[in-house]
Amino acid sequence: MSALSILFLASCSTWMSQAQTEFKRVAEANVTLPCHHRLHLLEPTSLDIEWLLKDSDAEPKVVITYAGGNIYNYFTEKQKGRVSFASNYLTGDASLEISLLQPSDAGLYTCKVKNAGQYEWTHITLKVLEKPSKPKCWKEGQMSEGKEISLQCNSVSGTTPITYSWQRIDEEGKTGSLPPMAHINLSNPAQIFMKNLTWMATGLYHCIASNEAGQESCIVEVTVQRAQNFGIVAGAACGVIGGLSLVFLVVWLTIKRKEKKKYEEEEAPNEIREDAEAPKARLVKPGSSSSGSRSSHSGSSSTRSTVNSASRSQQTLSTEATPQITPTQPSQLEMNGRGNEPKKVNHTNLMKIEATPTMVPAQSRAFQTV
Template sequence: MAPGSAARRLLVLLFLCSASTRALELETPNPKKLERAQGDKVTLACKFVTGLQDTGTLDIEWALLPADSQQSDQPIIMFNGDQVFEGHERLKNRVHFTSSDPKTGDASIEIINLQSSDSGTYQCSVKKLPGRLNSKIVLAVYVKPAKTRCYVEGAQEIGKDLSLKCESKEGTIPLLYTWGKLTGKEQLPPTSSFDTNTGVLSVKNASQEYSGTYRCISQNRVGTDECLVMLNVAPPSNIAGKVAGAIIGTLLGLAVLGLVIFCCCKKQKEKKYEQEVQHEIKEDVAPPKSRSSTARSYIGSNHSSLGSLSPSNMEGYSKSRYNPVPSDEHERPSSQAPNFIPPKVAGPNLSRMGAIAVMIPAQNKDGSIV
């Protein structure tokens, strides 16, 4: 027998012996710690090799180990009897085996849409009696910096001190901030200093040369975010003029407001007065009858009484009523007659004084009524 063929037979026998005695083996995951951003996906590796002596049913289980050792493990996903079972409610529909047939030796899993709460230690357990092995992987899920805001604090005037501030509303700490200038002299002012932890860029004795666009970058282990701010350093403004303008504007506003209130009050009073006058007119008593109508009725009654008199029956009345002119001997001398002339009063004035108009019948010379 040739020496070469004998050596080959020896190698085959050694391989067969090792295969018959080899037990279940797990590959060590590399790396053992993974860092991912929230919203991303991750693959947790777990590969194994079985031996001829491993004759039991293959059983694969992934579990999330609690931080407190006193608590029990939380099963995530399992493979047993050619079936897959999901056990963790929080990871439901977000975790699956990467291989369609884990029996081939690949028990790796993939988790999608990672959340910060998914951080922890994951354990892969492969059991095929009589063998059973475990491997662990640490997963850290971070939140990327987001909603970063830049702004200037302080007066943007020559010779003044001011600060450029940068802050991210979201992001897993620690966050580091860096500042840079994008326009003009692309260097930070020589009188400036900034803190990488707080994101504050302090500028002393500002100059117009410091004007320009500045950028702040916020970063952590899994991502970055940035914001821009415009710095415009100008000469000092006329503060006294601004104050005077503000005071004048306030006074004018108060004057206009007072005028509006006055007009409203005046209009309200006029409206109220009109309503009161209309109310008084409605409740007023009807005026009394005028005296002129009474006088007319009285005159009419006299006319009716006089109209019934005739010359025959007026004879006695005329003789007894109208006496002849007295004789001269009984007549007073004209020199001794009173010289009194009654004042003349107009008819309208007599009506106002309450006089009643009366019609006197005319007479002939013999005293008879016409």
């Protein structure tokens, strides 16, 4: 090889060593990091290629190498099976291909090519962009007229910086600006405040979280209740409660009325039975008439005794000491024997008692003769 060609290769190596580019790719995508050289023209059998990664660690890590006719690409566990040479490295293209990018793939990559005492290197900065995660939307506050609420949106992961914006979706599904009462929190654009709510604030609110890699969004619904609705609801509730109370009162009064009527029907026969005791006492009255007849009969017997006083004087003297037996004594004994319970008079026995002659003392007969 002439001295001119060697000088040319040295100048190219110097230029390539100073070249440094930057690549930005989204996570899960593929990327090809370029590395072109001319050292394959020197000694094809002594060609040596090496890719290094300098990330947050102190020491660079080997990604892939070609040496002695063999390829080695299993140095890092995180990149194992995802790195390879993109083209024919033996013809001057040692570009590196990384598939299914991950955030850990980001860093400073260096391509080193050596051959016959000559070398070339290329520096490439790779940034793996991760789009925001699906944000979460929520609301805080009381959804009624005159009150204050806040809407918030947050994405937990993604390449910084993440920006947030809000839009309102009307009833037709079209996006528009926020209502006049809405104000964005300047220190935290993911939050907006709405004061002195009116029913016009009702609707859907769309939050968009975005960065260089892409965007994600979420929707929160706001339903402002009008003030008069509370009065209507309260009135309806009072009406229902009052109606139920009235029904309960009517049922209660009906039950009480039926119980009272049943009680009166059960007490009526008892009152009649108590009044029926009087006729039992009147059953003794015929005894008084019998006593009257007994007195008249006794008077007639006395008259007959006066007429026959001469023949019965001896009998009269013998019976003066005998106490007079009245017809009413058996009835009193019977009443005392039965606990003062009235007893029906047996008229047959009464007639026998009346037929028995009454012994009148002689002194009485003397008065009767006079």
